[in-house]
Amino acid sequence: MSTTPDASLQIPENTGRETRVIVAVNESGGSVKTTTVSALAAIAAEAGLQVLAIEADSQRDLSHILGYDDPDADDNIATLYDVVDGLAALDEAIIPARRGEGGPVIPNLWLVPGSRKLKNLEDLLATATLREMWLNRLMPSVVGRFDVIFIDCPGDLKLTTKGALVSSKEVEVMACVKSQLKEARALTELEATLDDINGAFAPFGVKLEVDWVVIGESVSDKSQGKVYEDAEAQLREAYGNLVLTPSVRRSTKVPEAYSAQVALPIYAPRSEPAVQYRGVAEGMGLTQAS
Numbered sequence: 001m002s003t004t005p006d007a008s009l010q011i012p013e014n015t016g017r018e019t020r021v022i023v024a025v026n027e028s029g030g031s032v033k034t035t036t037v038s039a040l041a042a043i044a045a046e047a048g049l050q051v052l053a054i055e056a057d058s059q060r061d062l063s064h065i066l067g068y069d070d071p072d073a074d075d076n077i078a079t080l081y082d083v084v085d086g087l088a089a090l091d092e093a094i095i096p097a098r099r100g101e102g103g104p105v106i107p108n109l110w111l112v113p114g115s116r117k118l119k120n121l122e123d124l125l126a127t128a129t130l131r132e133m134w135l136n137r138l139m140p141s142v143v144g145r146f147d148v149i150f151i152d153c154p155g156d157l158k159l160t161t162k163g164a165l166v167s168s169k170e171v172e173v174m175a176c177v178k179s180q181l182k183e184a185r186a187l188t189e190l191e192a193t194l195d196d197i198n199g200a201f202a203p204f205g206v207k208l209e210v211d212w213v214v215i216g217e218s219v220s221d222k223s224q225g226k227v228y229e230d231a232e233a234q235l236r237e238a239y240g241n242l243v244l245t246p247s248v249r250r251s252t253k254v255p256e257a258y259s260a261q262v263a264l265p266i267y268a269p270r271s272e273p274a275v276q277y278r279g280v281a282e283g284m285g286l287t288q289a290s
Contacts, residue, residue, distance in 0.1 A: 011094045011110060012050045014144040021139075021168040022212075022284075023151045024176050025161055027186040027193075032216030033176040035254055035264065037152045038065040039277040040286060041097075042263035045109035047281075048289030049147040052094065055114030056080060056135075056164055057154040063113040065263055066106070067098025071113035079115035083138060084124060090138040091145070100261045110146070122159045132159065132201070135167040143168065148286065157193045165194070165208055166201055172211040179218045179232040179247060187213070187239075213239050214280055216273075217254075218247040244283045248276045 022040075024033040037053060045051045055062040063071050071077045077095060078088035090112065097109040125131040135151075142149065153161040165171055173194065175187055187210070194208040213235060218228055236243045249272050257267035265274045281287050 009096050009105065011091065012145045016144045017050075017147060019143045019146055019168075020148045020172060021143075021151065021170065022148060022172045022174050023153060023161075023164045023167070024174050025153050025157070025165070025190060026155060026176050027157050027189045032178060032214070032248070033155070034061045034065065034152055035258075036174070036176045036214050036216060036248075036277070036280075037150045038062055038263040039265050039274070040281050040284070041066075041109055041148075041150050042106065042265045043278055043281040044148050044286040045097075045106060046265070047287045048108065049286065050108050050110075050145070052110045052112065052142060052146045052149045053097070054080065054112040054149060054151045054164075056118065056160050057114050057152055058116050058118040059154070060114040060116065061258075062152045063111065064261055065258060066109070066111045067100055067103055067261055068095070068111070068113050069101050069261065072115050072117070077113060079113050079117070081115035081117040081121070081124075083112070084121065084134060089141055091141040094142070097263075099266060103261075106263075106266070114152075118154075118160065125159065132162045132166055132197075133204075134159075135163040136204075139167050147289070157190065162193075162197060165197055166204070166206050169205045171208060173208055174212040174214060175210050176214050176216060177235065179215050179228040179235070184231060184235050184238070187235075210239065210242060212284060213243040215243065215247040217250045244280045246276045246279050248273050248280065 024037045041051050041053045071079050078093035082088050083090050083093050093112045094110050096105040097111045125134055151164040153164050251273045253268040253271040257264040260267055268274055
């Protein structure tokens, strides 16, 4: 992999700093995981934190939002799949996040891009010993370099997601949901999966629980918002203070930002959902550099 001579584009050195690992999950697709990860990562980087976003989803939407529409097509970029396949080390796959394809670098924000080939990860790891630990074995090369590492998972609870959940002993589980009853039910499945993982990986010090619940695409309009309000009330009753405030409202700015390949808080910093994501980030302690 070629390196750039521009020192400002060099990834942070390993200072042994404490690194938070936040994994965005939900059993169902389209649950605002990628929008949430890109927004929170951009806000944390803006606050001066060194942030790494790892895309573990074959849809590659996080890579798209952070400035790389098709990482597989660029021979100068190593994807997460390349790392698992042994073609590059994890720290060699880190690239600077950008404001749009070929756009300016976003300070303090870095990306390990996804790949369409990640859908074949289970086949690649079929004969691996303790295959759920695939990401855990890679993380030492990046922990200590960043203040926060976000991992954006696919919309299921299979091997890729399980690997993200056991990537570190101190993983923070961030459940991303819409304010719908289907999403709330998916959280029950997530908790069951966490219990299974805890039982299987207790000897490795793994002890998972839902740490944060982020509600996105909420609806407040009186003509259609009652069902959403009821679902949100149930989520808050079940998960209490784990449900971050405020909920993030539905807005046309979200698909606009996606089309522009720019994280929402950068694309429309004063928009309602961007302001709400800043509130969520503050609740998670992501808005102040140490």
